[in-house]
Amino acid sequence: MRYLIAFFKRYSTFFLFLILEIIALFWILNKQAYQRSVFASGTTAITGSVFNTVYGVSGYFNLLKDNNKLMVENANLRKQLIEVEKSIIRYDTLFSKQDVISSDSTQYSFIPAYIICNSVNKANNFFMIDVGEKDGVTSEMGVIGPNGVIGIIVNTSKNYSWAMSLLHGRCRISARLKKNNMLGTIKWDGVDYRKGTLIDIPSYIDINKGDTLVASGFSHMFPRGTDIGIITDYRINSGDDMYTITFEYLEDLKKLNNVYVVINKSQKEQVKLKTETKIYE
């Protein structure tokens, strides 16, 4: 017994080191469980208020630039509005106006938010925005910028939310080619913060540099047709006759400040239906 105590005393530092490292490793390996935990929500509330205070000061320096960006976005939206109105009038003879509007346009609503903390240089990048549960934000909601898709909410507190950005190793979003509706999946290979990779497109499909990628709408997070990126390069894999396509994100995540959280009113229903159907797989 005496020897045992002496042994532990002699190596006590080493044991403490081991215990602390095991705690850290446990934390690393249980990422998902941690992000859902109450503790994570509590820390988000604290870090959120710190980042928000800092953003309250640093935000002023970008006001002019942000204003210009919003003006450009407004102009674009105005243009789209006119086009939509035109098409409604065209359909008007066939359907009642109500039918056309109610189908897709009211399914999604958007909550404006500011990015108050962001990174693009890690292997897994997150950003924090200044809206949270009290604004109706929950996990698994999509986040878009003025030019396209940028991330997915993973953790929320009352006033703030963390989102996994496109620049996250585990971020997979279902996308399609705008010109021929071919479905694929986008991911980020962790090198360049402006470039993503599109996979699962078979090599018989015709692809050109400059083609646009849009959200498929299958993930329930992003409205169908939300822009993602422009193809800059592609090659055919030797093994499975699939393309590996490199594209540039339309949204520059390093410069972004104003974003929108996408609320899909039928997301719960769609996800429920999807999980119920899984038993037939």
Added chain:
Amino acid sequence: MSSNNIFKFIVLVLLQVLVFNSININGYIDPYIYIYIVLVLPFNTKPWVLLFSSFLLGMSVDIFSNTTGIHAAATTFAAFIRPSVIRLFTGKQNFDTNIYPSIRDMGLGWFYKYALLIILAHQTVLFTLETFKFTDILRLVYRISFSSGITLAIVILMQYLFLKRQNK
């Protein structure tokens, strides 16, 4: 830890998460300067205090960066090897209570070697855990060496800033 060190702790965590986390040069270089506190704690700091405070330091940075445990693991490792690194460069000896592992007390050459080794250990564990795969080992080595270099430069710069103030 003395109140002075606790103050340094808070300032360094805030400096790291608010300023240095958003600095990124060339896609490779991320300065992780919060390791400074592990470097400059007094020689006679009890091992368990050193380990615990380092774990807390890493954990705070983790929480603010929304990473899970990688900074805690890396910083605890750096704190664990610190006594051995000190023994390696100075031999076994007892230090006066008013001598610190700093450029002023130990000289630039000593501090340079000591800081380099600990920073390298810290960044190696950190970047390896962050990537969690060895497929792109060249890029990993690039990141570790460049980031360690810039962190070391900033740490030495900070030493001179504090040195100046202490001399007055």
